[in-house]
């Protein structure tokens with residue numbers, strides 16, 4: 001009996017050990033998964049899209065981003081969480097958007113306590129300066145490369161509200177009265193909220209224009225097209241309704257294909273969710289209105305981290321922008337490239353920076369800018 005029991009006992013002990021050990025081991029991977037959840041999530045489903053080959057680069061740079069962001073994003077820890085910080089992180093998430101969302105509307109509408117959403121858009125007493133100040137305060141705290149002051153110095157103009165009540169803002173650089181404008185160029189950053197560099201680089205280009213605007217083009221800059229996705233504690237690609245804004249444009253194929261594409265090609269990837277109807281999102285309504293009203297000849301749309309230049313529209317695409325080379329990816333139902341490049345048949349350059357969290361060097365930012373301006377001059381020659 002004792003001879004039989006020993007192995008049996010050992011077995012029982014082992015089982016016990018293993019099953020006890022399961023908890024800490026299981027919990028750790030589980031929390032690690034949430035920790036890098038967005039990152040892993042990004043790489044997987046992207047495979048179903050034509051950019052699949054970039055997967056390794058992307059996952060590499062996204063990991064880099066996760067690491068790097070801990071350092072740069074000083075006051076707000078966005079990406080990296082230690083497993084035990086998950087609870088406080090969750091609290092932070094529910095707290096901070098509400099807090100941030102209520103602020104802007106409260107400022108404009110003190111007399112109307114019930115309205116913290118759509119009414120704010122029509123209210124005449126919106127304090128635009130205050131909204132921009134708040135937006136810049138949050139951007140400056142979020143992005144290492146853009147200071148609060150640098151953002152405020154851009155004299156952004158408040159134009160509409162995001163879903164959570166943040167300012168959707170733009171800045172114009174008018175052509176000089178003394179010379180004819182070659183055309184109108186719209187530059188859009190940060191339509192995906194977790195692509196930090198796509199916002200920062202736009203600010204850097206605005207700094208260049210602040211110094212050297214020659215009046216050659218009429219520029220319009222929208223540095224942060226998805227402020228909620230960018231500025232919530234745990235930044236995300238989609239807006240805070242969970243909708244991928246770059247799948248929500250009212251493209252001709254949206255009703256027929258957007259949902260089908262999402263289900264069959266992305267396997268219902270939440271990061272690619274196009275929404276229930278085209279242009280359902282205030283951020284997209286704003287961008288579509290900007291495109292209608294400003295009527296750009298060319299759009300430059302900033303993304304990361306595929307490390308390439310994508311192009312839609314009539315010829316001819318830039319072969320390279322800085323160190324990024326042309327690689328046409330095609331379009332998706334509801335994407336801006338589809339809306340502007342295909343439906344409107346006008347040129348749109350999509351810049352996919354190398355990393356979402358690591359800024360290109362100043363030299364590379366300058367080179368990209370120079371290449372773009374050179375290309376724009378070729379596309380929009382003096383008549």
Ligand SMILES: [Zn+2]
Pocket residue numbers: 192195302303304
């Ligand atoms: Zn993107």
